[in-house]
Amino acid sequence: MQRFGTLSFGHYGPLGGGRELTARDSLHQAIDLAQGMDDLGVNGVYFRVHHFARQQSSPMTLLAAIAARTERIEMGTGVIDMRYENPLYLAEEAASVDLLSDGRLALGVSRGSPETVIRGYEAFGYTGSQDPRGADIAREHFATFLEAIEGAGLAERDSTSPFGAGARGMQRIEPHSPGLRSxxxxxxxxRDSAEWAGRIGVNLMSSTLLTEDRGIPFDELQAQQIDAFRAAWKDAGHPGEPRTSVSRSIFPITTAQDAMYFGRADSEGVGYIDGMRSTFGKTYAAEPDALVEQLLDDAAIRSADTLMLTIPSQLGVEYNLHIVESFAAHVAPALGWQSTRA
Known part of the structure; x- marks a missing residue:
């Protein structure tokens, strides 16, 4: 494990007892948490993106704010639902945030997770999908997005325009950030989706659940997915080594409060998502020494270079920093990690 960071769902709403976490609270706390993690030397802070839900939905403004308040930490998403995106506008926004952050943006994108509404992307104007889950729209938007951030010409210049100085040919979107594609x-x-990602030459963010069940534990199934991705990358002739990430709910128990919240958390299972039989990842919660042993035995964590901790953002900045600091101090070094402040 070379890097670790947090993956936040950004939930807000009633907390019980008459308390409520507002959307404003959630955004400000996300910035404060990122700043605290940057001070600790953690590698990344990433956000789930969900529409029509009390979670983060349009992440670029949040990521820009985090860029302005931090110095080293990578910031990104896991994942942006491409069914909802105008790919060229997303490319402009992503390039802008990447330039503002001096190359610290890492965008996870995909078809997206199960929704709280029926075909919500159609309400955003993206209709005509032939797939019940809109996967064809997501792939089409993603292909255009990649072309845009690669700097391809996408619109013909108007040689008669007073702003074009008589130029001809095709114009790329602006701004352009050269390193963003990587x-x-x-x-x-x-596995099929992972192999496709390897063939087209993008990094792999393995999901917190896999829409397949091969009768083996989740970590082994995920490790096989990572192996298939790397093999497809190599067979396609892409240079260098791609990055791979997995996410887990991991809670070092170092205080009575930790034990109260997570002392009974230890689960893995099989169920149905979007009508498909799926395998869900395990939640780890134990004292640090036991946690190290358990995580070293997790085949996917051993295989991936980046680990994302799914954090309970509703519990506030102070407690989430406690979780991250406990992991950084007592667990992560035994998995091979070194702080960015080292």
Missing amino acids: RIWWGAGN
Whole structure:
């Protein structure tokens, strides 16, 4: 494990007892948490993107704010639902944030997770899908997005325009950030999707659940997915080594409060998502020494270079920083990690 960071769902709403976490609270706390993690030397802070839900939905303004308040930490998404995106507008926004952050943006994109509404992307104007889950729209939008951030010409220049100085040919979108293409991840929920990501040459963000069940534990199934991705990358002739990430709910128990919240958390299972039989990842919660042993035995964590901790953002900045600091101090070094402040 070379890097670790947090993956936040950004939930807000009633907390019980008359308390409520507002959308404003959630955004400000996300910035404060990112700043605290940057001070700790953690590698990344990533956000789930969900529409029609009380979660983060349009992440670019949040990521820009984090860029302005931090110095080293990578920031990104896991994942942006490409069914909802205008790919050229997303490319402009992503390039702008990447330039503002001096190349610290890492965007995870995909078809997206199950929704709270029926075909919500159609309400955004993206209709005509032939797939019940809109996967064809997501792939089409993603292909255009990649062309845009690669700097391809996408619109013909108007040589008669007073702003074009008589130029001819095709114009790329602006601004353009040259290194952004190497920091795009595809969120894959099965082996076929992972192999496709390897063939087209983007990084792999392996999902917190896999839409397949092969009768083996989740970590082994995920490790096989990562192996298939790397083999497809190599067979396609792409240079260098791609990045791979997995996410887990991991809670070092170092205080009575930790034990109260997570002392009974230890689960893995099989169920149905979007009508498909799916395998869900395990939640780890134990004292640090036991946690190290368990995580070293997780085949996917051993295989991936980046680990994302799914954090309970509703519990506030102070407690989430406690989780991250406990992991950084007592667990992560035994998995091979070194702080960015080292």
